[in-house]
Amino acid sequence: MWNYILKRILMAIPTLLIISFMIFSLLYLTPGDPVLLMLGSGDTQSVSQEQYEAVQKELGLDKPFLERYVDFLLGACRGDLGTSYITGENVFQTVMMRMPATLILTVSAVLVGILIAVPLGILAAVKHNSIWDSLATFLATIGVSLPKFWFGLVLIIYFSLRLKLFPSQGIAYIDRDGIGAFFSHLCLPAVSLGLGLAATQTRMIRSSMLEVLNQDYIRFAQSKGFKDKAVIARHAFKNAMIPVVTVLGSEIGALLGGAVVTETIFSWPGVGRLAMNSISRRDYPMIQGNTLILCAIFLLINLIVDIIYAWLNPKIRLN
Amino acid sequence: MKKRLFAVILAMSCLMTACAPKEEAPKATQPQTTAAEISQKETTAEGSAAQPAQTAGEKVLTIGTPYTLDTFLPWQFTSDGDRYVISNIYECLFEYDANTCIPGLAESYTNPDDCTWDVKIRDNAYWQTGNDLFGDEKVPVTAADVKFVMDWTMDPANGSKQQTNLSSLITSVEVLDEHTLRFHTEEPKALFLFTLSRVMIFPKKAIDEGFDLNAQPVGSGAFKFVSYQTDDQVVLEKNGDYYVTPELDQVIFKIIPDKSVAAIALQNGEIDITPQVLSTDIDAIASNDQLELVPNTLGWYRYAGFNCKDELFTDPEIRRALAMAVDMDAAVAATFRNNSGTKLAIRAYGPIPLELPGADEAAWKAESPSYDPDGAKAILESKGWKPGSDGIYEKDGKKFQFILKTPNNDNNRVKLGTIISTQLKQIGIDCVAQPTEWATLLTDIKAGDTQMFVMGGGSSLNGMEMLFHTTLSQSNSHRVFYDNEECDALIEKAAVTIDQEERGKLLLEASNMTIKDSVHMFGYFEYVQIGMNKKVTDFAKAPTLWYSLCNGYRNVGISE
Numbered sequence: 069m070w071n072y073i074l075k076r077i078l079m080a081i082p083t084l085l086i087i088s089f090m091i092f093s094l095l096y097l098t099p100g101d102p103v104l105l106m107l108g109s110g111d112t113q114s115v116s117q118e119q120y121e122a123v124q125k126e127l128g129l130d131k132p133f134l135e136r137y138v139d140f141l142l143g144a145c146r147g148d149l150g151t152s153y154i155t156g157e158n159v160f161q162t163v164m165m166r167m168p169a170t171l172i173l174t175v176s177a178v179l180v181g182i183l184i185a186v187p188l189g190i191l192a193a194v195k196h197n198s199i200w201d202s203l204a205t206f207l208a209t210i211g212v213s214l215p216k217f218w219f220g221l222v223l224i225i226y227f228s229l230r231l232k233l234f235p236s237q238g239i240a241y242i243d244r245d246g247i248g249a250f251f252s253h254l255c256l257p258a259v260s261l262g263l264g265l266a267a268t269q270t271r272m273i274r275s276s277m278l279e280v281l282n283q284d285y286i287r288f289a290q291s292k293g294f295k296d297k298a299v300i301a302r303h304a305f306k307n308a309m310i311p312v313v314t315v316l317g318s319e320i321g322a323l324l325g326g327a328v329v330t331e332t333i334f335s336w337p338g339v340g341r342l343a344m345n346s347i348s349r350r351d352y353p354m355i356q357g358n359t360l361i362l363c364a365i366f367l368l369i370n371l372i373v374d375i376i377y378a379w380l381n382p383k384i385r386l387n
Numbered sequence: 388m389k390k391r392l393f394a395v396i397l398a399m400s401c402l403m404t405a406c407a408p409k410e411e412a413p414k415a416t417q418p419q420t421t422a423a424e425i426s427q428k429e430t431t432a433e434g435s436a437a438q439p440a441q442t443a444g445e446k447v448l449t450i451g452t453p454y455t456l457d458t459f460l461p462w463q464f465t466s467d468g469d470r471y472v473i474s475n476i477y478e479c480l481f482e483y484d485a486n487t488c489i490p491g492l493a494e495s496y497t498n499p500d501d502c503t504w505d506v507k508i509r510d511n512a513y514w515q516t517g518n519d520l521f522g523d524e525k526v527p528v529t530a531a532d533v534k535f536v537m538d539w540t541m542d543p544a545n546g547s548k549q550q551t552n553l554s555s556l557i558t559s560v561e562v563l564d565e566h567t568l569r570f571h572t573e574e575p576k577a578l579f580l581f582t583l584s585r586v587m588i589f590p591k592k593a594i595d596e597g598f599d600l601n602a603q604p605v606g607s608g609a610f611k612f613v614s615y616q617t618d619d620q621v622v623l624e625k626n627g628d629y630y631v632t633p634e635l636d637q638v639i640f641k642i643i644p645d646k647s648v649a650a651i652a653l654q655n656g657e658i659d660i661t662p663q664v665l666s667t668d669i670d671a672i673a674s675n676d677q678l679e680l681v682p683n684t685l686g687w688y689r690y691a692g693f694n695c696k697d698e699l700f701t702d703p704e705i706r707r708a709l710a711m712a713v714d715m716d717a718a719v720a721a722t723f724r725n726n727s728g729t730k731l732a733i734r735a736y737g738p739i740p741l742e743l744p745g746a747d748e749a750a751w752k753a754e755s756p757s758y759d760p761d762g763a764k765a766i767l768e769s770k771g772w773k774p775g776s777d778g779i780y781e782k783d784g785k786k787f788q789f790i791l792k793t794p795n796n797d798n799n800r801v802k803l804g805t806i807i808s809t810q811l812k813q814i815g816i817d818c819v820a821q822p823t824e825w826a827t828l829l830t831d832i833k834a835g836d837t838q839m840f841v842m843g844g845g846s847s848l849n850g851m852e853m854l855f856h857t858t859l860s861q862s863n864s865h866r867v868f869y870d871n872e873e874c875d876a877l878i879e880k881a882a883v884t885i886d887q888e889e890r891g892k893l894l895l896e897a898s899n900m901t902i903k904d905s906v907h908m909f910g911y912f913e914y915v916q917i918g919m920n921k922k923v924t925d926f927a928k929a930p931t932l933w934y935s936l937c938n939g940y941r942n943v944g945i946s947e
Contacts, residue, residue, distance in 0.1 A: 098827075099824075099826070099827040099830050099831070100824070100826030100827050100829070100830050101826070101829065101830040101833065104826075104829050104830065104833060104863075104864070105826055105829070106465070107465060107548070118551070119550070119551045122543070126546075154457050155457045155458060156458075156463075165617055166617060166618070221647065221648075224648060224651055225651065228651060228655060229651050229654060229655060232655070235652075235655070235657060236648055236651045236652045236655055236657060237641075237643050237645075237648050237649075237651075237652055237657070238619065238620075238641060238643070238657075239619055241616075244616075332644050332645055333645050333648060334648070335618075335619075335641070335642060335643045335644060335645070335648065337616075337617050337618030337619045337642075341455075341618060341644065342618070345455050348824075348825065348826065349826070350826050
């Protein structure tokens with residue numbers, strides 16, 4: 069197994085190289101001038117041509133594409149992802165500083181998603197073609213279709229503005245605000261993010277369970293007189309989890325970097341908001357570093373998913 | 388299975404606990420040359436908890452700001468969001484609210500001659516105490532400190548964002564006595580005080596000792612820095628040594644990027660002020676008994692600019708014809724309609740906000756083309772344009788078609804663009820409104836890669852320079868390639884005319900030229916509404932977060 073893990077880590081290097089080149093090229097081709105944005109030359113501020121050129125040189129934006137890319141690559145190999153154009157902060161530190169908030173939100177959203185999806189998916193599969201199945205499928209379709217920004221705002225309007233149950237925005241820290249405030253601030257963003265995941269997972273679990281429930285070994289177990297609950301829990305559910313875990317792995321990866329809308333709406337100080345802010349201001353080092361770190365995490369999650377496969381189904385050999 | 392489930396839950400709990408941010412000691416002795424230390428996110432001032440517990444009876448004002456904080460360095464900031472916060476920690480010599488000059492660190496000034504300014508600073512100004520830089524020692528702010536900041540800012544090696552502005556303003560600074568400075572300028576400078584209102588005064592000792600002002604800002608303002616938590620909130624507390632005792636014990640800036648959510652937070656009582664209420668939230672706030680809307684001090688100018696170098700728009704008559712084809716009164720009314728009757732914008736007939744010198748609505752109206760679609764068609768036809776088979780004007784086989792770019796981050800400007808394009812289509816001009824991402828739009832405008840664009844700005848005392856001057860507008864987002872030496876000369880003359888009345892006349896004359904040449908399709912002055920809890924006192928007097936909440940002019944408080 070260790071050989072397998074080492075092999076996967078080595079395979080990640082060319083993947084990250086290709087990704088870094090793609091990010092760099094796309095940013096190079098994207099219109100928008102980081103110098104203008106850095107100098108605040110928007111609606112209200114004026115800059116001289118000399119000041120513009122000085123900043124352009126300082127940021128290295130006057131260098132040719134390949135030279136800039138090689139500089140970035142060499143820096144990344146040394147563990148230096150550069151400094152932000154806008155704030156002058158170290159990129160790695162900045163991303164890592166926001167990662168805990170994103171991890172908290174992601175883990176909570178996954179918990180919400182699993183707690184809803186597992187019972188609903190199993191119910192839909194076991195009560196196939198019943199009203200329960202239709203209801204679960206209907207809810208899952210709704211959940212997948214709802215735009216996150218809209219759903220987030222609806223949650224805020226009803227549960228915060230009207231019912232006054234939760235705060236509308238922001239994060240709370242246990243040491244600063246107490247555990248009650250921590251969970252009350254977490255609740256709406258986690259539900260907003262988790263319901264989309266629950267919808268996808270419900271559909272996955274349902275179809276996977278349906279397939280497994282029709283297998284011979286399930287019928288064999290039933291014919292031996294095992295109770296339905298025992299058959300589902302001990303034999304069907306674990307085997308049905310393989311495709312579910314695959315999708316869950318991808319979803320967690322996507323949530324880590326893609327909770328942009330949720331983090332923005334709920335004023336959650338995470339990596340997604342940082343990415344959004346960096347993109348709108350063409351903070352190239354921050355976008356590159358952020359994306360590269362998230363890609364590395366994504367690859368790591370995929371590796372973990374592969375290892376979980378083997379645990380779920382020993383027939384799958386990692387080597 | 389149960390054991391595994393328990394193990395998973397335990398692991399997640401550990402992860403969440405581990406992820407919770409920890410307090411970090413302030414980085415008091417780090418080099419100050421970069422902004423990197425702001426990344427020590429739970430930065431706190433000495434002796435303070437991350438957020439001090441609010442005790443009963445304390446007056447705390449919570450402001451929801453939509454901007455992420457980039458820096459606490461007083462010479463590095465460019466965004467409004469940074470200014471909102473650090474203007475409470477640092478002082479400028481003077482502050483400006485629209486056209487009103489408000490004393491800051493300076494208490495008075497005199498002009499021995501047009502190129503000399505003697506500025507007297509308060510003798511009761513002190514650097515803030517309770518930090519790693521000054522400890523508990525009460526150190527006065529002196530003229531030598533101010534001179535140091537001016538010289539330091541003008542040195543390009545220090546990378547101050549105000550370097551260009553200040554270097555083009557003053558030639559040298561002298562210390563006359565402990566509290567008086569003499570500034571020399573090469574020529575008379577009409578915007579001398581205004582330019583100084585952008586330079587914040589910081590302690591020389593911080594630079595000498597390599598103290599990191601980004602991690603622990605120390606100024607002479609009414610509020611002291613307490614803590615900053617990444618993208619979450621900044622906490623300030625009152626400076627007891629300030630010459631005016633602040634009404635507020637604490638000010639909290641909460642970062643809420645979504646303005647709709649900020650409006651909800653205001654209605655919920657989670658914040659007391661939100662600086663920009665969206666038009667979609669106006670009615671909800673106006674109808675709430677606990678809240679009120681306060682318009683910004685001056686109307687922000689918004690316009691549709693022609694690229695005067697584009698072959699379609701080189702002729703001022705053609706530009707005028709297009710302006711005549713658009714019913715701007717109706718467009719502005721449609722864009723800003725609301726049930727509460729709140730004044731969100733007024734029609735602009737010229738480019739200078741009505742609160743600033745040079746604005747004269749009546750004079751502009753006399754020069755402005757009126758809405759006259761038939762007259763517009765007549766002008767186009769007199770210039771050789773003929774309606775084609777599809778109703779679109781053509782000339783030499785080329786259709787009159789172009790793209791009108793609008794910034795996609797401002798719904799009002801997008802709406803204006805859509806209305807303009809619709810009305811131009813009605814007279815036979817194929818105009819397509821294209822919402823464009825902000826950064827892309829700025830680059831396109833600077834590069835001249837636009838035909839027509841909706842933009843806003845120039846709503847300050849140097850607005851005419853930014854909007855129309857041939858060379859001064861080159862590097863900004865208002866580049867219309869208007870090349871009029873006479874107009875340039877008037878703007879330049881206004882810049883060296885200290886007499887405000889005379890200066891106003893020059894700017895009016897220049898603005899009339901731009902109207903006559905139809906450089907812009909003049910849109911509207913937008914009065915951005917600040918949503919505020921009625922408990923907040925003394926804020927409406929000068930409704931802006933651009934300068935300190937407490938100074939000699941106002942002292943914002945909150946009633947029980």
